[in-house]
Amino acid sequence: MEIIPIHLERESSRFDIYEKIVKNNQGISIEDFDVLVISSKYLAIGEGRIKKLSDVNPSQEAVLMAKKYHIDPKMMELIIRESDEIFGGLYGFVLTSVQNILAPNAGIDKSNIPTDHVVLYPKHPYESVETLRNKFLIDCGKKIGIVLSDSRILPMRKGTTGVALACSGFEPVIDLKGTKDLFGNVLKYTSQNIADCLASIGTMIMGESDASTPVIILRGLKIKFTNRPISSESLGIESKYDIYIRGLRGKIS
Structure with a gap:
């Protein structure tokens, strides 16, 4: 595999x-058959998903939640608007779900953007990357895959890794159920999330500060390319089935 x-x-x-x-x-x-790993923030800026905080009018709900979690009320208002679910939080952070992805503060980003502005997640990430992939196919005649990546911290782990906010052009999950391990044991539940693995490679190369490398090409991958539209159901699961949310539900305040 080549990383460019x-x-x-x-x-x-x-x-x-x-x-x-x-x-x-x-x-x-x-x-x-290149796979482009694209920063979700870079795509979001391209789509104009930038908000000026001073233009936001917080609701009463946002004011109350902002006080509880020590968050700017204007920021809290955006978190409420962007979240599918809000599970709870702690000082400075609210744990939310956005398009079947667990994200602090609805994935809203204040880094590398002018003061008083924030960047929201892309509004329709799967549609965005599908449109972009088709543009490469139609205009350039190239069949490619795309991963829209974001950085994320994992439970009880230091540092960030990558997560696929959306993908297009390849099968994002390999189902390993029914295959055997090295000792001949039949796997009953295992599947491999290819999209998140590729997002992590991209995130590592992109960096987290001023690297200015929002797009990575992964070349020579042995993955299954497809023309079928990929949706959030291909990668995400509902919170009621998630082991972390199920285990912590009622304990997040």
Whole structure:
């Protein structure tokens, strides 16, 4: 496998992400069966998913929750608007679900963006990457896969890793049920999340601060490419089936 980082200029307003990738200053071309790992924040900025905090009017609910969790009321209002579920929280953070992904503060990001502004998650991430993948197919004649990545901390682990906010062009999960391990034991429950694994590779190369590498090409992968539309149900599960949420429900305050 070959890993090819694409260095692009930092953006703080809406732009055409397809044009940025195709016309990159490094002269890197996209090839058939490449997988692009794209920063979800970079795509969100391209779609104009930027909010100015001073323009947000917090509701009474947001004011009360902000006081409880010591969060700016305007930020809390955005968290409420963007979340599918709010499970609870602690000082400075609220644990939420956004499009079947567990995310602190609804994934809203204040880093590498002008003061008083925040970046929200893409509104329809699966549709966005599917549209982008089809544009590469139609305009460039290239069949590719795309992973929209975000960084995440795991329970009881230090540091961040990657998670796939959405993907397109390949089967994101391999079902290993019925196969045997090295000792001949039949696996009953195991499946492998290919999309999250690829997101982690991308996140490692992209970095977390000022690396300005929002797109990574993964070349030579042995994965199953597909033209079928991928949805959030392919990667996520409902909170009522999640072992962490089920185990902690009622204990998050």
